[in-house]
Amino acid sequence: MTNALEDVLADESDETLVRAGEYRVVPSGASLYAYGLGASVAIAICGPDSMGGLAHALLSRPDGAMRRGAGTFVESAIREMLRELIEAGAGYGSCEAKLAGGATVFQLEGLDPDTGGQTVATARQELSALDVPVVATAVGGQRGRCVAFDTAADELTVATSDGETTQL
Amino acid sequence: MKLDLPRLESVYEMAHDGAQLAATRFTNSLEIDTRVRNTRIAFGTPPTSAADERSVAVAIDLDGFLDGRCFVEFDESIVATIQRRLVGGRFDEPDPALGRSALREVGAMLNNGFVDGWADALDADIDVSPPSIESIGTPQRQVTASEPLELSFWSQIDTVDHSRAFTLCFVPTADCVERLVSTDAGERAIEASALRGLDTLLENGVASMSDTVTAMTGIEVETPTNRLEFISIDRLPARVSNGRYRSVAFSFHDTPSGYLLFLFDHDGASALVRELFGEPSHNGAMARDAIQELANVMTSSLLDGWANVLETTIDHSTPAYTDDMGAAVIDPLVVGLSERQEFAFVFSFQLRAIDTSIELDVYTIPDEADLLRALRLLETKPIEPVAQPPSFTPTEATPTAFAVGDLLESDHP
Structure with a gap:
């Protein structure tokens, strides 16, 4: 864990890690975090009564042949988190989203430098299609990020390795 | 089998x-x-x-x-x-x-x-x-x-x-x-002997890289961990520490193709640059260039060895340097490979200097389709492991005078 993330989580005692390719939905008051966001994207959805979900998605959409979990893809992660939030009592139109990640950590021959940007764009499209407004973002740029999502405070803290911390 | x-x-x-x-x-x-x-x-x-x-x-x-x-x-x-x-x-x-x-x-x-x-x-x-x-x-x-x-x-x-x-x-x-x-057969079947050959090829590559580091820097190194693994790509970032690293990435092309990632922890990178340049300390750009150049030469050493055995040509990209969290640095490689495959053979090893704090983690992540082509070539090419070097006995005056500065001169006229 980086010092930046340790600082972010210093006051947390019940944080749950969301690994690459995973999503989690938690009841009121729980904290979620994700680290190692380079080109990948963190999608935080805030529901009513401090319910919330966090996904660490790697890709935009599944290829037909892939058998991977819903959390790997922006599209399925958003739909599954929203479904679980609604099952838990959230109403349509009562959720908001925050996004972080999608950086170009380095440019390398053979890697699309805008993969992260495209993944963020897919997240925006999917959330818009489901009437979930994106209320704050910390996306793009060249730094990797880690995030901590405090569902009780409805606050997404974004930290980079150079010590910069932003509250969304 | x-x-x-x-x-x-x-x-x-x-x-x-x-x-x-x-x-x-x-x-x-x-x-x-x-x-x-x-x-x-x-x-x-x-x-x-x-x-x-x-x-x-x-x-x-x-x-x-x-x-x-x-x-x-x-x-x-x-x-x-x-x-x-x-x-x-x-x-x-x-x-x-x-x-x-x-x-x-x-x-x-x-x-x-x-x-x-x-x-x-x-x-x-x-x-x-x-x-x-x-x-x-x-x-x-x-x-x-x-x-x-x-x-x-x-x-x-x-x-x-x-x-x-x-x-x-x-x-x-x-x-x-x-x-x-x-x-018995299949498009994605690998002859066991070819996989053993790959393991030997990779180990020989590590030995060659170690020799290169010693020749360039005068620093004797050992490789305490050295493994070929099969892992779900989504779980690969969890293999990498999220500490801050000076990192150099390469892509390589042909048979096989894939990515190479060098992760120098900050203390180790500083120690390496001190060894190379001596005191007083260096500026940031020189340190970055020295690390980048060392990784570049190590990559050439590794890939040339593979190409010689496989009788192919393997080109590699120019180095991409960044100073960031380890898991965030491997993330773009994971995302890039994720678009084509769900699992990967990953060859990782640690290079550690004897008597100093220099440590370097290296990850080689080949593209599966091109790796399978390389393995077909290995089915007919028996590979002998290189002889292990004698154990190193440190002496008081270990030479560290190889002029990486000479390598840098062309970049810094």
Whole structure:
């Protein structure tokens, strides 16, 4: 864990890690975090009564042949988190989203430098299609990020390795 | 014998599910929240654990469709926690016999949970022996080498505060490996001899890289860890520390293609640059260029060795340097490969300088389709391991005078 993330989580005692390719939905008051966001994207959805979900998605959409979990893809992660939030009592139109990640950590021959940007764009499209407004973002740029999502405070803290911390 | 990649992927998932089941039982029984950090299949002789030598293992023998040894390695801190939870408060003084009994009981529960995960998926009967407590490294030595293809399954389980709790391992016998992953033919089948050849090729590459580092810097190095693994791409970032690293990435092309990533921890990078330039210290740009150039020469050394054996050409990109969190640095490579494949063969090793704090982690992640082409070439090319260099005896005046500065002069007129 980086010092930046340790600082972010210093006051947390019940944080749950969301690994690459995973999503989690938690009841009121729980904290979620994700680290190692380079080109990948963190999608935080805030529901009513401090319910919330966090996904660490790697890709935009599944290829037909892939058998991977819903959390790997922006599209399925958003739909599954929203479904679980609604099952838990959230109403349509009562959720908001925050996004972080999608950086170009380095440019390398053979890697699309805008993969992260495209993944963020897919997240925006999917959330818009489901009437979930994106209320704050910390996306793009060249730094990797880690995030901590405090569902009780409805606050997404974004930290980079150079010590910069932003509250969304 | 041919290894079938689709079957390997299936048994990987079984091992991961078995580890999840074991972690859930541990959490429910001891009320210590745990999760599977990652699962990997290691090729070659089962590696010794990263666990502290004061740690212990609880092993069981398996018989039936799964045949071999299953064991759980407990880190010392979790052993104390387990014993406190199960026997603490009953006695004024700790009772070693009771402590061992508690550990054996938890070890059996975890091993059985892991095996149950497999048994459920395979719908097979598996007999298990009573558990035995053994010292670290002992269980894997009890299994007869499983030629023609040695492999072992490893899952690391962490507590919720992210420290390692225990490691689950299954080392199958040769017959069991054949039952689990062999095939007669298939588009994604690999000849076992070619995979062994790849392992040797990679080890030779590490030796060549080490020689290159010593020639460039005068620093003698060793490679304490060195492994070829098969892993779900989504779980690859969990293999990499999230500390801050000076990192250099390359892509390489042709047969095979893929990515190479060098992670220098900050202290090690500073020590390396000090060794190269001496005191007084260097400026940031020179340090970056020195690290980049060292990685560049090491990459050429590795890939040239492969190309010579495979009789192919392997080009590599210019270096891409960044100073960031390790997991965030490997993330773009994971995302890039994720678009084409769900699993990857990953070759990783650590290069460590003798007598200094310099440490470097290197990850080689080939594209599967091109790796399969390279493996077809290896089917007909026996590869001999290079002779291991004699052990290094440090002397007081280790030369460090190779002029990386000379390499930099062309960049910094």
